[in-house]
Amino acid sequence: xTDEELMLAVGNGDQSAYQVIVKQHLKPxxxxxxxxxxxxxxxxxxxxxxxxxxxxxxxxxxxxKSKLSTWLHRITRNLCIDxxxxxxxxxxxxxxxxxxxxxxxxxxxxxxxxxAFQRAKQLELxxxxxxxxxxxxxxxxxxxxxSNKEAAVIMNMSIxxxxxxxxxxxxxxxKALSETSIEHQEIDDI
Amino acid sequence: xxxxxxxxxxxxxxxxxxxxxxxxLQRAGEDFIAGSEEARALMNDYLELEQQLDLLPVPAFTGxxxxxxxxxxxxxxxxxxxxxxxxxxxxxxxxxxxxQPVAGACLPLAFGIILGNFYSFGVAxxxxxxxxxEDELSMLSLNNYSESDFNEG
Numbered sequence: 001x002t003d004e005e006l007m008l009a010v011g012n013g014d015q016s017a018y019q020v021i022v023k024q025h026l027k028p029x030x031x032x033x034x035x036x037x038x039x040x041x042x043x044x045x046x047x048x049x050x051x052x053x054x055x056x057x058x059x060x061x062x063x064x065k066s067k068l069s070t071w072l073h074r075i076t077r078n079l080c081i082d083x084x085x086x087x088x089x090x091x092x093x094x095x096x097x098x099x100x101x102x103x104x105x106x107x108x109x110x111x112x113x114x115x116a117f118q119r120a121k122q123l124e125l126x127x128x129x130x131x132x133x134x135x136x137x138x139x140x141x142x143x144x145x146x147s148n149k150e151a152a153v154i155m156n157m158s159i160x161x162x163x164x165x166x167x168x169x170x171x172x173x174x175k176a177l178s179e180t181s182i183e184h185q186e187i188d189d190i
Numbered sequence: 191x192x193x194x195x196x197x198x199x200x201x202x203x204x205x206x207x208x209x210x211x212x213x214x215l216q217r218a219g220e221d222f223i224a225g226s227e228e229a230r231a232l233m234n235d236y237l238e239l240e241q242q243l244d245l246l247p248v249p250a251f252t253g254x255x256x257x258x259x260x261x262x263x264x265x266x267x268x269x270x271x272x273x274x275x276x277x278x279x280x281x282x283x284x285x286x287x288x289x290q291p292v293a294g295a296c297l298p299l300a301f302g303i304i305l306g307n308f309y310s311f312g313v314a315x316x317x318x319x320x321x322x323x324e325d326e327l328s329m330l331s332l333n334n335y336s337e338s339d340f341n342e343g
Contacts, residue, residue, distance in 0.1 A: 011266070012266070013265070013266045015263065018263070019259055022255065022258055022259055023255065026251075026254065026255055026258065030251050030254060031248050034248055034249065034251075035248070040249050040251070043251070044251065044254050044257065047251075047254060047258065048254075048257060048258050048261060051258050052261065052263070055263050055264075056264060056266075058266075059266075059268070059276075119242060120242070120245060120246060123242050123243070123246065124246060127246075141205075142205075142240065142243055143243075148203070148204075163203045166202060166203055167199065167202040167203055170202045170236065170239065171202065173239055173243075174235060174236065174239050177238070177239055177242065178235075
């Protein structure tokens with residue numbers, strides 16, 4: 001069955017068609033949400049809500065305007081943005097706490113201070129620190145495999161604006177990685 | 191021939207893997223890398239970044255599929271407003287796409303004509319002296335304008 005046939009069936013209340021769509025799209029949707037939020041529990045809530053929205057609004061999807069995966073990622077992105085806006089203050093507090101805990105852990109467990117671990121940690125932090133639109137552009141194009149054009153549709157922006165967001169995101173991450181390398185070089189020198 | 195600035199823009203926008211670049215730019219990118227040490231270093235930096243990005247783990251989300259498929263789904267009911275909007279802006283059929291919005295736009299006009307025909311909204315057209323336009327016209331026709339003009343003159 002094509003996406004169009006499946007969505008038509010979902011619009012008519014066919015739960016087996018809904019199951020097929022969930023099985024096909026759950027992984028990319030949940031991975032996208034996780035990379036946006038960095039939190040497993042909230043990612044699961046967002047994924048659940050995204051598929052509920054798909055069920056309720058199945059009749060509104062227009063095959064000639066966008067692919068189903070594009071539409072579903074757009075729904076997920078909007079939910080992630082709402083979530084991030086609601087939890088901005090809480091997130092800042094927990095980030096601070098995470099950082100304190102991470103510092104304590106690295107002091108207690110010196111093996112985690114390896115360069116590879118530090119680089120991964122630094123990269124994760126740098127991604128978390130990116131503005132939402134840069135993070136989303138990076139995730140959609142690098143991880144989710146969307147073309148720049150499709151990602152621009154999901155993010156409701158021009159291709160030029162999207163490319164500019166990707167460029168800024170990658171430059172920031174590259175800078176963060178090179179800073180980690182310099183820090184390790186200095187530690188090795190000492 | 192592309193410049194270094196153009197190359198560095200392309201590498202962040204399309205990725206460090208030249209095979210993923212738009213076909214028209216691949217050859218230009220390869221030629222530029224072949225002749226520039228700086229370009230090769232930049233490409234290696236971004237290749238490393240992309241490899242590092244690929245290494246970041248994602249949880250397995252076990253049980254999420256069951257949870258989503260197990261959630262109660264509301265019945266499909268369409269609100270009257272949605273029904274109206276669906277009718278006014280149909281997705282298919284050229285004729286219905288054209289005439290339905292036109293019909294929708296004409297509805298307030300038709301409604302206004304009908305309403306105006308039945309209700310006066312407090313505006314009184316009637317007076318004690320002249321009840322209808324026909325009466326007024328017949329009264330006017332009885333006036334002798336020529337006489338009054340002469341008398342005044």
